[in-house]
Amino acid sequence: MPASPSTARAINDRVALRLLQQEGPLTAGQLKQLTGLSRPTVADLVERLTASGLITVVGESGEQRRGPNARLYGIVAGRAHLAALDVRTEGVLVLVSDLVGRVLAEASVPIGGDAGTGPAVEQAVAAVERTAKEAGADRLHTVGIGAPGLIDPATGDLRDSAGLPAWHRNLAAALQERLPGARVTVENETNLAALAEQREGAARDRDTFVLLWLGHGVGAAVVLDGILRRGASGGTGEIGFLPVPGTTSLPSATDCDGGFHSLTGAAAIGALAVRLGLPAPATPDGPGAAAIVRRASETTTERLDGGDAGTARVTSATGRGRLTPGESVPVAGAVAADGGEGPAGAGRAAASPAEAGHGCSAPGGSAFVDAVVAADGDVGTNGLTGSPAAGTDAGRGRLAPGGSAPLDADLAARFLGVLADRIAVGVASVVAVLDPGCVVLGGEVGQAGGAVLARLVQERLRRMSPLATEVRASSLGGTAVLRGALLTARERAQDELFAPPERR
Known part of the structure; x- marks a missing residue:
């Protein structure tokens, strides 16, 4: 059955608006070419969209051309303003954009752990209001929030998760109350990161992939056939709770201690660095762990670029024997690096359900602190002389914020090798069940490790799984x-504004 004239017009309008969003300003002739519509039909839709205030003339297609055919039409960016929030345990990041996604203002607001629920919510809401004012937005049309924890698939609300600040759950309702008329939505942070990687990042050419988030804690997001999969309870990707070999306990329903998080969370990475003789991260969080991973990756890259790859050696975490660059480190030995073996003062990295991924993180547990204490002695050095490594903080074996301490190349390669072993354990489990063909190492740590860490994980995965995975x-x-929060806010706003008038 053919579409009615009104339905056909609505479809054509939507197609034209999507093209203007994706391609930027276009002439009527370019719209005709890209849509395949006739010239009269394009002329009608341009007139209709201009009259409705959705598009306007923004320029001409060439300096030497004049007249109606040269006019460039673009979306009226100021038709609506959007806000995106990245809610974290220690604060909130805010940005405000126009309808096409151009960022107009940004803010970062720390919120102390000792702040009560009411004051914390007020700080976050006030930050959104200030940022909107700075952007020149009289009102916000849509607000997208990315937050740790589980999202109830039935209600879209952030579920009560142990270890997460109470103000997280109250923020959406407070914004809805203070921003009348705004559409406020909440999505799990790792899911939003996956959407962003698919639209603008490392997975742009993939309809099926898994994002492994490596930051303060760990999480995963699953995209199959172009669709983000949330699961029956909204918990797809709770990889921090995945039982793994080599840990001294099993995770529980309320605590991921002993799960995959104990191998790859920020606290575990910091403890591993110290145990292998590298400087401790300045802070036991995602940025801190990313700093030491980045330095190790850069050091390894410099060695490879310098033609010294043949002498690069990766030793097991227990220090027994040497391996060739591509050889795997036994997982049990790697876990023991911050588990029960080795010198006193280096315990297992603790973890509690909280921030990263869908709700599992380590807020810098006792194992990390113990390892840092051990680093104050002969261990926390450049691994060679017993003196603090260059660029460390206050001579105490701690990597200063923004520091670029030179790392021993052997220790850096060994550290990355063990970390790659740990990551590969979790990735292999995901690959065995989903066969995604592609895994993106995301978060601060994933980006910091870069191509070097990704290659090491892929090499280990190739030996562990028969399923080809990039x-x-x-x-x-x-x-x-x-x-990701901005992209979802923009999509929701455009879905409403670009709909036919009778459906708005």
């Missing part, structure tokens, strides 16, 4: 959540 580094890193 491992890529994130191109967005820690900004992916905010980008």
Whole structure:
């Protein structure tokens, strides 16, 4: 049955608006070419969309051309303003954009752990209002929020998760109350990061892939056939709770300690660095872990670029024997690096359900602190002389924020090798069940490891699984959540504004 004239017009309008969003300003002739519509039909839709205030003339297609055919039409960017929030345990990141996604203002607001629920919510809401004012937005049409924890698939609300600040759950309702008329939506942060990587990042050419988020904690997002999969309870990707070999306990329903998080969370990475003789991260969080991973990756890259790859050696975490660059480190030995073996003061990295992924993180547990204490002695050095490594903080074996301490190449390669072993354990489990063909290492740590860490994980995965899987580094890193929140807010706003008048 052919579409009615009104339905056909609505479809044509939507197609034209999507093209203007994707391609930028276009002439009527270019719209005709891209849509395949007749010249009169294009002229009608241009007139209709201009009259409705959705598009306007923004210029001409060439300096030497004049007249109606040369006019460039673009979406009226100021028709609506959008806000995106990346909600974290320690604060919130905010940006405000126009309808086409051009960022107009940004803000970062720290929120202390000792702030009560009411004051914390007020700080976050006030930050959104200030940023909107700075952007010149009289009102916000849509607000997209990325937050850790589980999203109830039935209600779209953030579920009560142990270990997460209470103000997270109250923020959406407070914004809805303070921003009358705004559409406020909440999505899991790792899911948003995956959407951003698919639209603008490392997975742009993939309809099926898994994003492994490596930051303060760990999480995963699954995209199959172009669709983000959330699961029956909204918990797809709770990889921090995945039982793994080599840990001294099993995770529970309320605590991911002993799961995959204990191998790859920020606290575990920091403890591993110290145990292998590298400087401790300045802070036991995602950025801190990313700093030491980045330095190790850069050091390894410099060695390879310098033609010294043949002498690069990766040793097991227990220090027994040497391996060739492509050889795998036994997982049990790797876990023991911050588990029960080795010198006193290096315990297992603790974890509790909280921030990263869908709700599992380590807020810098006792194992990390113990490892840092051990680093104050002979261990926390450049691994060679017993003196603090250059660029460390206060001579205490701690990598200073923004520091670029030179790392011993053997230790850097060994550290990345063990970390790749740990990551590969979780990735292999995901690949065995989903066969995604592509895994993106996201978050601050995934981006910091870059192509070097991705290649090491892929090499290990190739030996562990018969399923061909490409491992890529994130191109967005820690900004992916905010980008994903903005993309979803823009899509929701455009879905409403671009709909026929009778459906708005």
